[in-house]
Amino acid sequence: MTALPIPNIRLNDGNLIPQFGFGVFLVDPAETERIVSEALETGYRHIDTASVYGNEEAVGRAIASSGIPREELFITTKLWNTDQEDPHGAFDASLERLGLEQVDLYLVHWPVPMHGTALGAWRGLVEIVGSGRTRSIGVSNFEVEHLEQLLGETGVVPAVNQIELHPLHQRRELVEFCREHEIAIEAWGPLSQGKSDLLEREEITVPARLRGKTPAQIVLRWHIQHGNIVFPKTTRRARMVENAAIFDFALSDAEMALIDGLDEQQNFGPDPRTFDAR
Numbered sequence: 001m002t003a004l005p006i007p008n009i010r011l012n013d014g015n016l017i018p019q020f021g022f023g024v025f026l027v028d029p030a031e032t033e034r035i036v037s038e039a040l041e042t043g044y045r046h047i048d049t050a051s052v053y054g055n056e057e058a059v060g061r062a063i064a065s066s067g068i069p070r071e072e073l074f075i076t077t078k079l080w081n082t083d084q085e086d087p088h089g090a091f092d093a094s095l096e097r098l099g100l101e102q103v104d105l106y107l108v109h110w111p112v113p114m115h116g117t118a119l120g121a122w123r124g125l126v127e128i129v130g131s132g133r134t135r136s137i138g139v140s141n142f143e144v145e146h147l148e149q150l151l152g153e154t155g156v157v158p159a160v161n162q163i164e165l166h167p168l169h170q171r172r173e174l175v176e177f178c179r180e181h182e183i184a185i186e187a188w189g190p191l192s193q194g195k196s197d198l199l200e201r202e203e204i205t206v207p208a209r210l211r212g213k214t215p216a217q218i219v220l221r222w223h224i225q226h227g228n229i230v231f232p233k234t235t236r237r238a239r240m241v242e243n244a245a246i247f248d249f250a251l252s253d254a255e256m257a258l259i260d261g262l263d264e265q266q267n268f269g270p271d272p273r274t275f276d277a278r
């Protein structure tokens, strides 16, 4: 099982993260072991899950049966909203379900500002990273005001912010803030979750046709050239191969600029300022 040739990005804490991986949101827990095993066979080594996805156990089984040395894998999981007041307990439960002694990245999943518990959760993650059971910590769906509060109150800068980001929703102000503070951007929904006509736009289809690439490959390549970390989700083996075949070509500056021009500030996921899923 040869690993794909994926570049690493160095996080602000010195750790390396593969810039490309595999996401398992909405992958049926009953199918997850098989699908993650196929991704690992395809050469993926970076897996993004979360306690709320309900598939950590299946991810853990796929990891265990792969025989791939633990140090060759990069595993992320996330603290769910209802667990923000017990980050230690929730983290222990995630490790247990994954069957791991350590994860590579642990994230606060949403800021849920209406509850005022994210800051306490972050302080818990700081203790957890201090214990060595996660190598890095970060946040997800944090807007500038949530990051400012976290930095102001704790002084501990997250290694990443995992946010909805794709050509139709480019989050320029937030991305700028993160870059200034050396917070790496993880782009969730990199293909707009299949909920838009993004893959049919001519800014995407023209460079695809020119290169004999697919529209999805063009969009994923655009992310890579912007320095975003991405982990597209697919349940189909052929697409696992397709999505990863983006390191043998480059988009020109002019092609990148045309895709940059697609920003319509159109999100398909929830608004982090009001999202209150429990």
Ligand SMILES: NC(=O)c1ccc[n+]([C@@H]2O[C@H](COP(=O)([O-])OP(=O)(O)OC[C@H]3O[C@@H](n4cnc5c(N)ncnc54)[C@H](OP(=O)(O)O)[C@@H]3O)[C@@H](O)[C@H]2O)c1
Residues within 6 Å of the ligand: 022, 023, 024, 025, 026, 048, 049, 109, 140, 141, 162, 163, 187, 188, 189, 190, 191, 192, 193, 194, 214, 216, 217, 231, 232, 233, 234, 235, 236, 239, 242, 243, 269
């Ligand atoms: N932190 C958060 O709040 C948050 C929220 C959402 C997602 N995430 C993470 O980000 C990961 C990726 O985001 P996502 O899964 O929401 O969306 P996504 O990766 O943008 O899109 C997934 C959708 O695109 C389809 N697809 C995949 N490859 C394709 C290709 N080559 N051509 C055409 N369609 C393709 C998939 O269908 P098939 O499966 O049928 O191929 C699926 O319907 C998640 O799995 C999760 O790990 C995090």
